[in-house]
Amino acid sequence: MYCNHLAKVYLPLAGFVLFATDYSGFSLLMNTSTDTSVNASSKIDSVLTQATTASDNYLKSIEETLEIINDVTDGTPVIVDFDETLLLRNSTEEYLNSLQPRAIAVVVLLLLEKLKPWSWLPGIRAEARDWLRVVLATLLFPWTLLLWQKRARELAKTQSNLALIAALKEKPTSEIIVATLGFYPIVKPILAAMPLQVNQLIGCRLSWGGLSDRLKGKLSLAQQFLTPETIEESVVITDSTDDNQLLAKVAHPCLVKWPGAIYQPALAEAYLPFVYLQKGKRPGENYFARVVVYEDWLSLVLATSWVSQVPLFHALSMLFLMLSFWCIYEVGYIENDRIAEKYEAKPKLSPTYQRYINRYDPWSPWIWAIFFAIPGLMLLNSIGSLTSWEDLSFQINPVQLGIQGSLWIGLLLAVRWTYHIYNFIDVQTRLWLYPLLQVYKGFGFLLVTATSVVGSMSFAAYVLARWTPYLIYRRGGDRQHFPEQLIRCILFLFFLGAILVGTGQVSLIVNGQAGIILAWLIFRARYQIWEQVKQVQWIK
Secondary structure, three states: OHHHHHHHHHHHHHHHHHHOOOOHHHHHHHOOOOOOOEEHHHHHHHHHOOOHHHHHOOEOOHHHHHHHHHHOOOOOOEEEOOEOOOEOOOHHHHHHHOOOOHHHHHHHHHHHHHHOHHHHOOOOHHHHHHHHHHHHHHHHOOOHHHHHHHHHHHHHHHHEOHHHHHHHHOOOOOOEEEEEEEEHHHHHHHHHHOOOOOOEEEEEOOOOHHHHHHHHOHHHHHHHHOOHHHHHHOEEEEOOHHHHHHHHHOOEEEEOOOOOOEEOOOOOOOOOOOHHHHHHHOOOOOHHHHHHHHHHHHHHHHHHHHHOOOHHHHHHHHHHHHHHHHHHHHHHHHHHHHHHHHHOOOOOOOOOHHHHHHHOOOOHHHHHHHHHHHHHHHHHHHHOOOOOHHHOOOOOOHHHHHHHHHHHHHHHHHHHHHHHHHHHOOHHHHHHHHHHHHHHHHHHHHHOOOOOHHHHHHHHHHHHHHHHHHHHHHOOOOOOOOOHHHHHHHHHHHHHHHHHHHHOOHHHOOOHHHHHHHHHHHHHOHHHHHHHHHOOOOOO
16 A cells, blocks of 8 residues: 555656656756856846847946936935846846755755646746745745745845945935845845935735735835835936836936846756766766666666566666665765865866865765665565566564665665775775675675565676776776677676586576576677677688
């Protein structure tokens, strides 16, 4: 029963993981293909084409804007936009960026971006996006408003528009009004910590009325709180062409781009598993699909799921456990590059290293590893005692599940500490720890599942085929043209032959599993085999 519910949640996730191996699914939230910091001026440039005629009349330089503030008569009301104007960041995105725990928050925001529930509201899709994200996030993470008070003070200290604030402070008799389509409870604590006396804050509500506030626009929102005379006499300072209606109503409209104003999507710098592997460590190589899925997971499936009575469910459980395993294994890559940057004179780092390295935090990989391990272990436990498809009932043995969970955590801890020691010892000694790291990728999974003699030989061939080019590399040789897949195929055949000679039991190695593994290894080595064949020639 529990696994049936589990399957409803995690089966779509498994499909999503495979679908997103090129990380296109993360592009909107993480913006991994480009820099995550988008200058506010580029935002204006992208929308100016939609309202060029109206906006051109309001465009002002920073110098012109500050001069207008200085020249207007004392007592002239000044209406100031907040996001990317008075504050050089977007308050909504910064609020969402403060969600804790981040590992769970990033999943929630990612799902919202994929599902786009605001698109279900006809005619108000764009306007509903921010409101719905903030409301749902606040309901799911209700402590955020309390934590936000501290973060708000930090933003006021570091991201206030000091040039604009200094100009406004020179008008002590003018009414300073902050009008924003941001949310009142989010903006208020930032504004309170700024070095500026503000007479009035006009913002959107977080209740159901907040959606109505955003739909009306800033002019309509201002008209609810200000007299027509106040609006008409005022100076309006904003960075958004969405405020054209308000700009058209006032005596001194200023549409201005502020240097240093940055729109940064919420959790754009948050950790997601495999992003560093895919984009920071091995950019352009599609490493996740090519190595994690196509090589490591498929090797595991052929070695273990083949002997299961329910191979499809077993393969799915191995997928979740492989993802869990790589959440921790990836940490070793991150640590390795950081150490190289710190201690090596000429570290070999990718061009995108600096963009992605700071997204890592020590706790998130473990949260993700547990997140993936739970369905994998539950599914594996529920099918562990089955002898046929007819017995499929998804019954869980809690005691056995606890043992499996403990063994799995133990494996992850062993991987982490082995890689940690590997990273901090000299490069020549690393030579002897490297094969142990490869052993974990196959034999390590046997702590929670089973394999056959053929499966064990497949793992052994994998370890030695991976270790040999590394041995050549560390001893000063060239591993670039080493035929790893061909050597793996030969080693597998050699091990099977050794078993046959040693036991005399043909059935141990002549079976469907051995045939499919050998066929897969030959397929993977096909180009290397052909290269060797082309080099064969008679000595003359």
